[in-house]
Amino acid sequence: MSEEFKIEIVNPEKSFLVKEDVSEVVVPAFEGEMGILKDHISIISFLKPGIIKVSSKSGDENYYVEDGIVEFKNNNLSILTSSIYNLSDMDKSVQQDLLKKAEEEAGKSDINDQAKYLVDQKIEVLKTLN
Amino acid sequence: MASLDDLKKRIASVKSTQKITKAMKMVAAAKLRKAQESAEKGRPYSEKMNNVILNLSSGISDKENAPKLLAGTGQEKVHLCVVMTSDRGLCGGFNSNIIKKAKSYFSKILDENKEIKIITVGSKGNDQLKRTYGDKIIENISFKESKNANYFDADKVGKIIIEKFEAGEFDVCTIFYNKFKNVITQIPQAQQIIPLNDEGNENSSDESYEFEPDEDEILSNLLPKNISTQIFKAMLENSASEQGSRMSAMDNATRNAGEMVDKLTIEYNRSRQAAITKELIEIISGAESL
Numbered sequence: 001m002s003e004e005f006k007i008e009i010v011n012p013e014k015s016f017l018v019k020e021d022v023s024e025v026v027v028p029a030f031e032g033e034m035g036i037l038k039d040h041i042s043i044i045s046f047l048k049p050g051i052i053k054v055s056s057k058s059g060d061e062n063y064y065v066e067d068g069i070v071e072f073k074n075n076n077l078s079i080l081t082s083s084i085y086n087l088s089d090m091d092k093s094v095q096q097d098l099l100k101k102a103e104e105e106a107g108k109s110d111i112n113d114q115a116k117y118l119v120d121q122k123i124e125v126l127k128t129l130n
Numbered sequence: 131m132a133s134l135d136d137l138k139k140r141i142a143s144v145k146s147t148q149k150i151t152k153a154m155k156m157v158a159a160a161k162l163r164k165a166q167e168s169a170e171k172g173r174p175y176s177e178k179m180n181n182v183i184l185n186l187s188s189g190i191s192d193k194e195n196a197p198k199l200l201a202g203t204g205q206e207k208v209h210l211c212v213v214m215t216s217d218r219g220l221c222g223g224f225n226s227n228i229i230k231k232a233k234s235y236f237s238k239i240l241d242e243n244k245e246i247k248i249i250t251v252g253s254k255g256n257d258q259l260k261r262t263y264g265d266k267i268i269e270n271i272s273f274k275e276s277k278n279a280n281y282f283d284a285d286k287v288g289k290i291i292i293e294k295f296e297a298g299e300f301d302v303c304t305i306f307y308n309k310f311k312n313v314i315t316q317i318p319q320a321q322q323i324i325p326l327n328d329e330g331n332e333n334s335s336d337e338s339y340e341f342e343p344d345e346d347e348i349l350s351n352l353l354p355k356n357i358s359t360q361i362f363k364a365m366l367e368n369s370a371s372e373q374g375s376r377m378s379a380m381d382n383a384t385r386n387a388g389e390m391v392d393k394l395t396i397e398y399n400r401s402r403q404a405a406i407t408k409e410l411i412e413i414i415s416g417a418e419s420l
Binding site: 008010013015030041044045071078 | 178285348
């Protein structure tokens with residue numbers, strides 16, 4: 001019995017990743033990390049900044065995302081995001097840039113609580129990457 | 131009849147025009163391929179986004195308290211029209227088709243005694259609308275610096291729209307753009323994005339979802355994103371349409387120039403022959419008279 005399902009990550013420009021043989025995906029959902037296995041109940045959720053971990057036969061892959069939406073239905077996992085980076089070929093300088101931008105954002109005085117929470121998350125994740 | 135020299139000059143100038151239009155056609159063809167590709171690549175995102183929103187909105191039981199971006203403000207007094215055109219000309223009927231569509235919509239709205247506000251994206255649209263609807267244009271956005279349509283620009287437009295919506299400046303928002311069908315056919319479209327039009331709801335399933343956090347929160351976060359996504363989709367379709375339209379316009383221009391060169395060449399040869407014949411007659415009749 002196969003325990004695999006399909007994942008599709010799309011960003012506005014293109015289909016970022018399509019894989020048919022995924023056994024587990026861990027996504028940084030808004031209210032905490034969420035592991036998704038085959039036959040998970042249909043769910044829609046948002047992402048906060050964090051790492052998406054995709055496990056398949058060919059090994060684990062890690063992606064850094066800043067925001068997005070997850071939809072899981074009929075063993076099809078779709079992730080819509082406007083900012084995604086593959087960690088294995090993500091440049092240190094790109095990380096530094098993102099971190100700098102996030103820190104600037106966090107330093108603003110007119111930031112609301114939710115945005116502040118997200119930015120803090122972002123900074124934390126980016127720091128652990130470095 | 132024009133002198134031989136004049137004809138020669140005209141032929142040369144038509145030929146050089148033909149060279150330009152030919153070059154523009156080639157450039158447009160190359161750009162078209164790229165634009166078309168990115169328009170096709172961008173489709174899954176907006177389709178998926180739409181699906182998720184349809185699924186979400188069908189799951190909402192309490193329509194009264196639904197977010198305003200979805201349900202509308204309850205009235206339809208002020209219409210915001212976002213007219214998306216290109217920044218550059220020489221692309222056939224591309225811009226005028228959008229403008230024509232937009233203008234017919236404007237007059238329909240104005241006949242109903244409602245108010246319109248216009249945002250133009252792209253300078254060509256602004257140029258054409260300025261004369262008749264100058265006082266209605268509240269914003270003119272142009273992305274001359276960006277080479278290709280990108281999400282960042284679309285997001286900027288989306289944020290402006292949402293800002294204005296939250297400030298209560300309008301009730302209904304419609305975007306105008308050209309949908310790319312093929313190189314020769316582009317269909318001007320008017321698409322209502324606020325409140326969200328749930329036409330074509332058939333493919334949403336009845337299946338129930340788990341939501342985390344709850345539906346309302348997801349929706350209120352998702353809807354602004356959807357606006358940007360729809361704008362982005364329109365921008366991609368537009369840029370593919372623009373290149374397609376330019377390509378066929380320039381193709382026509384090149385062909386017309388070719389026809390003109392042929393016609394002028396015949397005329398040139400004919401008048402050259404006429405001049406020779408005339409000279410001959412003069413010589414012969416001169417010799418005869420002696």
